[in-house]
Amino acid sequence: MDFQARLDKFQVFYYPNGTPREFRSDLTFTRPGKPPEQAVCRVNDPVTFGGFTFYQSSYGNTVRLEVKEGDKSQVVEATVGQTMPLPGGQAYLQVLEYQPDVVMPGEGQEKHLGPAARLAIWVGRGHPLIIVVLKNHPELADEQSGPYRFFLKGSTFFSVLQVKRDPGVWWVYTGFLLLLPGFYLAFLRPTERWALVLRRNPKGAWQARLLGAAPRAREAFQDRLERLQEILKKGGTA
Amino acid sequence: MISQILGGVMLAYLAAGLLFLAALLWSSPRLKSFALGLLGGALAAQTLAFFARWVASYNQAVIATPQLGWVNKFQLIIHQVPLSNFYESLVFFSWCLACLTLLFLYRYTESFLGVVGGLLASLVLAYASLGTDSSIKPLMPALKSNWLLIHVITCFLGYAAFGLAFGAGLLYLIQAYTAHPKNPAPPLMDRLIYRAAVIGFIFLTLGILTGAVWAETAWGRYWSWDPKETASLITWFIYAALLHARLVKGWQGRPIAWLAVVGFAKIMKTSASALGCPFQTGAGACAPRLFKDENTGESSR
Numbered sequence: 137m138d139f140q141a142r143l144d145k146f147q148v149f150y151y152p153n154g155t156p157r158e159f160r161s162d163l164t165f166t167r168p169g170k171p172p173e174q175a176v177c178r179v180n181d182p183v184t185f186g187g188f189t190f191y192q193s194s195y196g197n198t199v200r201l202e203v204k205e206g207d208k209s210q211v212v213e214a215t216v217g218q219t220m221p222l223p224g225g226q227a228y229l230q231v232l233e234y235q236p237d238v239v240m241p242g243e244g245q246e247k248h249l250g251p252a253a254r255l256a257i258w259v260g261r262g263h264p265l266i267i268v269v270l271k272n273h274p275e276l277a278d279e280q281s282g283p284y285r286f287f288l289k290g291s292t293f294f295s296v297l298q299v300k301r302d303p304g305v306w307w308v309y310t311g312f313l314l315l316l317p318g319f320y321l322a323f324l325r326p327t328e329r330w331a332l333v334l335r336r337n338p339k340g341a342w343q344a345r346l347l348g349a350a351p352r353a354r355e356a357f358q359d360r361l362e363r364l365q366e367i368l369k370k371g372g373t374a
Numbered sequence: 375m376i377s378q379i380l381g382g383v384m385l386a387y388l389a390a391g392l393l394f395l396a397a398l399l400w401s402s403p404r405l406k407s408f409a410l411g412l413l414g415g416a417l418a419a420q421t422l423a424f425f426a427r428w429v430a431s432y433n434q435a436v437i438a439t440p441q442l443g444w445v446n447k448f449q450l451i452i453h454q455v456p457l458s459n460f461y462e463s464l465v466f467f468s469w470c471l472a473c474l475t476l477l478f479l480y481r482y483t484e485s486f487l488g489v490v491g492g493l494l495a496s497l498v499l500a501y502a503s504l505g506t507d508s509s510i511k512p513l514m515p516a517l518k519s520n521w522l523l524i525h526v527i528t529c530f531l532g533y534a535a536f537g538l539a540f541g542a543g544l545l546y547l548i549q550a551y552t553a554h555p556k557n558p559a560p561p562l563m564d565r566l567i568y569r570a571a572v573i574g575f576i577f578l579t580l581g582i583l584t585g586a587v588w589a590e591t592a593w594g595r596y597w598s599w600d601p602k603e604t605a606s607l608i609t610w611f612i613y614a615a616l617l618h619a620r621l622v623k624g625w626q627g628r629p630i631a632w633l634a635v636v637g638f639a640k641i642m643k644t645s646a647s648a649l650g651c652p653f654q655t656g657a658g659a660c661a662p663r664l665f666k667d668e669n670t671g672e673s674s675r
Contacts, residue, residue: 151438151512153512155514156514156515157438157512157515159515179518179592180517180518180519180591180592182591182592182594189594191592191593193593193594298593298594302594305590308590308596309587312583312587315583319576322621323572323575323576323617351624352621
């Protein structure tokens with residue numbers, strides 16, 4: 137690659153009913169000595185630059201957590217779904233889920249609690265501790281069990297792009313297109329064989345026999361042959 | 375309103391099928407032309423309902439994305455074609471069945487075709503109305519493609535042709551295993567099975583190819599061996615075997631009829647077992663899971 141690609145931002149847009157409407161990555165391509173070019177990559181709408189095609193293939197969340205153990209404090213970044221060792225190496229952390237806004241239900245008086253993450257922590261070999269952390273309510277950390285206290289500091293999206301360089305695409309498409317005349321010839325234009333046999337009969341006159349066969353379309357060919365026979369008979373004896 | 379029209383269309387298809395049957399039993403040309411008119415009228419009504427739903431679907435989408443230029447508007451019209459979920463696909467499937475039946479009837483004036491086509495179309499429509507969710511849902515990003523239209527149309531024309539081959543095959547087998555008077559004539563039905571299978575095979579191939587092109591332009595892969603793709607490939611092999619056996623090996627009659635029945639049963643089975651499988655349209659099923667799943671855990675608004 138003689139260029140660099142940078143993800144400027146990743147966004148998800150929603151319909152009013154909450155289902156996703158658009159996944160979108162804003163990309164900037166820079167080539168040394170040339171002005172940068174910007175492009176938008178969406179699902180179903182890939183971006184091609186310098187012979188490479190970028191497909192929006194997935195996305196996810198990274199969560200920033202402050203971990204306190206006694207008076208030691210450290211900030212870790214964890215990808216949702218991945219297990220990672222905690223600082224010190226004594227315990228493991230997995231962010232099970234991240235929600236950008238947890239809403240407490242209630243007719244007309246929903247309460248928005250803000251971003252939340254659900255964590256699993258393994259200390260030793262026992263069962264995991266499941267902990268919920270709310271970004272806007274750090275005071276709830278005192279209710280967490282175990283030796284650690286977790287505080288949700290923020291979250292960022294990441295975008296997964298599939299990159300492909302495939303100069304053979306048009307060859308494949310040509311193959312697809314070639315199937316069409318193939319089908320036409322195979323199914324709609326069945327092969328036919330014809331033979332005209334000329335022979336002199338003992339009286340010295342020419343006698344002609346017309347032979348035909350179409351092994352792939354017997355019935356249709358039979359009909360045609362019969363019609364042809366009728367026409368020839370009508371045409372007289374000449 | 376649209377669902378009422380479709381209810382009427384369903385009854386009309388059923389009535390047309392039964393009238394064709396009566397016309398066949400009493401060899402009555404008058405009943406037959408009446409059935410033909412009913413089938414054509416119902417097809418016209420269903421076409422109207424299809425476009426009405428297209429308009430409704432577009433109007434709903436326009437609210438979510440206002441202020442579009444006319445190019446984007448046109449794009450949105452294409453994307454909002456009502457072929458994007460199980461219900462809409464089934465309705466279109468019944469439309470294809472009725473349409474192909476009419477085309478075949480134009481070429482071969484055989485009432486049994488009307489029986490098969492009318493009953494199948496009404497059955498599919500009845501299942502769509504009663505068994506599936508008919509509400510208009512916003513289009514998920516995975517289906518926002520110009521390929522949706524052409525891919526679904528080719529696939530369902532293929533399935534509809536296979537449906538007709540199935541019906542003719544079933545009739546053929548019933549006649550072959552019982553000592554019924556042979557009407558319609560078996561050689562004619564055999565030829566019809568073959569013709570329908572050829573049309574279906576060509577359209578199924580086009581459907582698979584357009585699906586592959588769509589997958590390539592959307593995800594960078596022609597084929598990812600997901601259950602839906604595999605099922606369509608198996609179907610393709612069954613009908614390829616049918617055509618090959620007939621064209622190269624010269625098979626006729628019962629084995630061909632059996633293959634036509636088995637092939638369509640395969641299509642039905644995969645659609646019934648994995649809900650909406652061959653009917654759930656196209657690349658939506660081939661999409662990376664994340665973009666298909668409506669509950670991705672993201673609900674911020």
